[in-house]
Amino acid sequence: MTIQIFTPQDSTACSVGANDVAEKIQELTQSHDVEIIRNGSRGLFWLETLVEVSTAEGRVAYGPVDEDDVESLLEQGMLEGAQQHPLSLGPTEEIPYLKKQQRLTFKRAGIIDPLSIEDYQAHEGFEGLRNALKISDQEIVDTVKESGLRGRGGAAFPTGIKWQTVLDATAKGECQQKYIVCNADEGDSGTFADRLQMEADPFALLEGMTIAGIAVGASKGYIYLREEYPHAHQILNKAIEIAIENKFLGDDILGSGKPFDIEVRLGAKSYVCGEETALLESLEGKRGVVRAKPPLPAIEGLFGQPTVVNNVISLSSVPIILAKGAEYYASYGMGRSRGTMPFQLAGNLKQTGLVELAFGATLNELLNDFGGGSQSGQPLRAVQLGGPLGAYLPKEQWDTQMDYEALAAIKGVLGHGGIVAFDNTVDMSEQARFAMEFCVEESCGKCTPCRIGSVRGVEVIDKIRSNNNRDNNIVLLSTLCDTMENGSLCAMGGMTPFPVRSALQHFGEDFHQDPPSQLNKS
Amino acid sequence: MNKPLTSDTTVATATLNAIEKNKHLEGSLLPILHQIQHSLGYVPKESVPSIAKALNLSRAEVHGVVSYYHTFTDQPRGETIIEVCRAESCQAVGGRAIEAAIKENLGIDYDETTEDGKFTLEAVYCLGNCACSPALRMGDDIHGRVTPKKVDRLIKKQREQD
Numbered sequence: 001m002t003i004q005i006f007t008p009q010d011s012t013a014c015s016v017g018a019n020d021v022a023e024k025i026q027e028l029t030q031s032h033d034v035e036i037i038r039n040g041s042r043g044l045f046w047l048e049t050l051v052e053v054s055t056a057e058g059r060v061a062y063g064p065v066d067e068d069d070v071e072s073l074l075e076q077g078m079l080e081g082a083q084q085h086p087l088s089l090g091p092t093e094e095i096p097y098l099k100k101q102q103r104l105t106f107k108r109a110g111i112i113d114p115l116s117i118e119d120y121q122a123h124e125g126f127e128g129l130r131n132a133l134k135i136s137d138q139e140i141v142d143t144v145k146e147s148g149l150r151g152r153g154g155a156a157f158p159t160g161i162k163w164q165t166v167l168d169a170t171a172k173g174e175c176q177q178k179y180i181v182c183n184a185d186e187g188d189s190g191t192f193a194d195r196l197q198m199e200a201d202p203f204a205l206l207e208g209m210t211i212a213g214i215a216v217g218a219s220k221g222y223i224y225l226r227e228e229y230p231h232a233h234q235i236l237n238k239a240i241e242i243a244i245e246n247k248f249l250g251d252d253i254l255g256s257g258k259p260f261d262i263e264v265r266l267g268a269k270s271y272v273c274g275e276e277t278a279l280l281e282s283l284e285g286k287r288g289v290v291r292a293k294p295p296l297p298a299i300e301g302l303f304g305q306p307t308v309v310n311n312v313i314s315l316s317s318v319p320i321i322l323a324k325g326a327e328y329y330a331s332y333g334m335g336r337s338r339g340t341m342p343f344q345l346a347g348n349l350k351q352t353g354l355v356e357l358a359f360g361a362t363l364n365e366l367l368n369d370f371g372g373g374s375q376s377g378q379p380l381r382a383v384q385l386g387g388p389l390g391a392y393l394p395k396e397q398w399d400t401q402m403d404y405e406a407l408a409a410i411k412g413v414l415g416h417g418g419i420v421a422f423d424n425t426v427d428m429s430e431q432a433r434f435a436m437e438f439c440v441e442e443s444c445g446k447c448t449p450c451r452i453g454s455v456r457g458v459e460v461i462d463k464i465r466s467n468n469n470r471d472n473n474i475v476l477l478s479t480l481c482d483t484m485e486n487g488s489l490c491a492m493g494g495m496t497p498f499p500v501r502s503a504l505q506h507f508g509e510d511f512h513q514d515p516p517s518q519l520n521k522s
Numbered sequence: 523m524n525k526p527l528t529s530d531t532t533v534a535t536a537t538l539n540a541i542e543k544n545k546h547l548e549g550s551l552l553p554i555l556h557q558i559q560h561s562l563g564y565v566p567k568e569s570v571p572s573i574a575k576a577l578n579l580s581r582a583e584v585h586g587v588v589s590y591y592h593t594f595t596d597q598p599r600g601e602t603i604i605e606v607c608r609a610e611s612c613q614a615v616g617g618r619a620i621e622a623a624i625k626e627n628l629g630i631d632y633d634e635t636t637e638d639g640k641f642t643l644e645a646v647y648c649l650g651n652c653a654c655s656p657a658l659r660m661g662d663d664i665h666g667r668v669t670p671k672k673v674d675r676l677i678k679k680q681r682e683q684d
């Protein structure tokens with residue numbers, strides 16, 4: 001029987017040598033009956049390159065494999081699934097990091113060949129779409145509402161309610177066009193769930209967008225993809241081609257008479273274009289400047305037409321909701337945070353990667369049980385949750401449950417689920433300065449508090465750090481944060497104060513010493 | 523030093539090609555600019571009037587879009603673009619040292635090009651490679667778990683390829 005060897009084509013896996021590993025395996029197994037499959041990643045990135053081999057008892061894993069390890073792995077019986085080699089990890093599904101997860105949206109990630117539509121369908125792919133085609137548009141929207149799904153892009157707005165607004169809105173003009181826009185700008189540092197999803201299971205996103213289109217009466221979808229993701233770009237374009245060939249996209253989806261097309265558009269390195277109205281401006285071919293709301297994009301969005309703007313993960317979670325029912329999805333989670341969230345462990349952790357869990361887990365569980373503590377061996381000191389506009393949380397807050405409301409209560413945000421850990425060598429005044437600097441770099445320029453306030457913020461923090469009139473400048477920094485919070489149109493200017501204030505509040509000692517900071521503060 | 527400017531005919535051809543290929547799209551300006559940036563390595567000022575005319579926009583509008591986005595540059599850059607991640611996950615595992623190592627190796631700062639025209643250095647804010655930070659991108663290849671040593675090796679390898 002042909003032995004299948006899985007070596008990911010995911011761009012993070014390739015960033016640490018997966019292509020070289022795959023080539024080496026190919027070269028050294030020429031006389032064997034093997035098939036090398038370039039799967040997506042399982043999301044256990046600290047183990048990349050993770051090589052898997054199919055055996056009669058299921059898939060077994062080896063990792064992290066370097067090109068130079070391939071020869072010894074083969075000598076020690078990798079093709080038979082032998083487990084003597086130091087890089088042996090046993091059956092993949094039994095690796096605790098994976099076994100303890102609740103994979104719904106990411107259930108196929110790393111298991112299938114991302115561009116095999118047969119693989120996709122053999123793993124429940126397009127079941128959601130088939131169900132959606134059997135019920136009315138209103139019933140689809142109701143199912144999404146009942147699932148409790150809230151947008152995973154950051155603002156956590158209920159997806160079903162957004163869809164309802166677009167379903168109820170009337171499109172203008174002769175063309176009667178409504179749009180589905182997928183926000184694949186994934187600008188938050190510390191996040192990679194969208195990328196992993198698109199590279200590992202692109203058909204799920206296409207399926208989710210198609211269901212959205214059928215639900216609200218839109219026949220055109222755009223994926224606004226950040227330019228920094230060249231590999232995802234290729235995969236999406238190929239997946240769209242394959243879906244068209246197989247009638248899952250096009251003029252007549254699965255014989256239903258309903259049309260839906262998807263086109264990928266590239267961003268151009270602007271963080272603020274992840275904000276939905278700036279994104280729409282950019283798609284229209286303009287400068288990515290934030291629009292004032294109202295009107296909501298759901299009523300007047302792309303080219304003035306009713307538009308659903310949803311994140312990659314929100315849309316990719318729709319197929320399973322339609323396949324297994326709203327109740328199934330809503331049975332995960334806590335309070336008003338239903339379903340699962342792909343947490344992304346990044347920064348100074350031993351075991352970085354994607355952890356999909358029901359809402360309700362604590363940060364401590366994620367950092368320690370999954371993350372395995374710091375990579376450096378030094379104690380962890382600060383965690384930035386929810387991207388560059390998210391607060392820095394000190395140890396005392398790490399037992400907070402990952403739930404939108406619980407986090408809001410401590411002025412934290414979950415955002416897109418990024419978790420960046422820092423050890424005790426971090427200088428939090430430097431991090432606060434960076435938050436302001438990032439705002440200078442990425443502000444769209446529309447509001448003065450954001451555009452000018454951030455420049456002032458950098459200057460003031462520099463003065464504090466060099467002990468120039470320190471106490472007065474700390475007061476000034478706080479006033480400046482108030483102005484930015486109150487006078488900005490969007491979260492860029494409005495939330496840049498979150499990391500700054502939290503650094504000042506919880507790590508004040510770093511603002512009261514002269515740089516360069518000493519080590520071992522905690 | 524910057525790379526020499528591209529000849530007038532090359533610019534004109536690339537601009538026309540990009541317009542022809544994308545003009546029919548809704549919101550076609552970004553796709554047109556991407557194609558020109560990709561084929562020439564920059565969006566020459568000379569491209570702006572033809573784009574404006576084809577899309578029925580003013581030159582100022584087209585110029586405004588070119589200058590707004592970090593991706594588009596109106597000057598030629600080096601043969602290989604190196605983008606170093608400056609964002610938080612990479613900072614947490616030595617990213618600032620990587621920035622310094624690259625600047626030292628190439629002898630340039632951000633948005634500068636090496637004397638020989640081979641490399642342009644740019645800052646990037648997250649490559650989605652945060653689970654294997656620190657990260658950088660060289661051309662279309664992303665590299666993870668980068669160390670100062672690996673920086674030197676990658677640059678050396680790239681130089682040898684040319």
Ligand SMILES: Cc1cc2nc3c(=O)[nH]c(=O)nc-3n(C[C@H](O)[C@H](O)[C@H](O)COP(=O)(O)O)c2cc1C
Binds near residue numbers: 151153154
């Ligand atoms: C400055 C800024 C950047 C944003 N970046 C992103 C992004 O990269 N990806 C994303 O999905 N949402 C981003 N958002 C949130 C979007 O505005 C919007 O809420 C989201 O696309 C809606 O989709 P969802 O309801 O499925 O989350 C950003 C918001 C702001 C203010």
Ligand code: SF4
Binds near residue numbers: 290442444488490
């Ligand atoms: S807060 Fe900043 S990014 Fe947002 S609209 Fe105002 S200037 Fe633009």
Ligand code: FES
Binds near residue numbers: 189
């Ligand atoms: S923060 Fe550097 S790759 Fe994401």
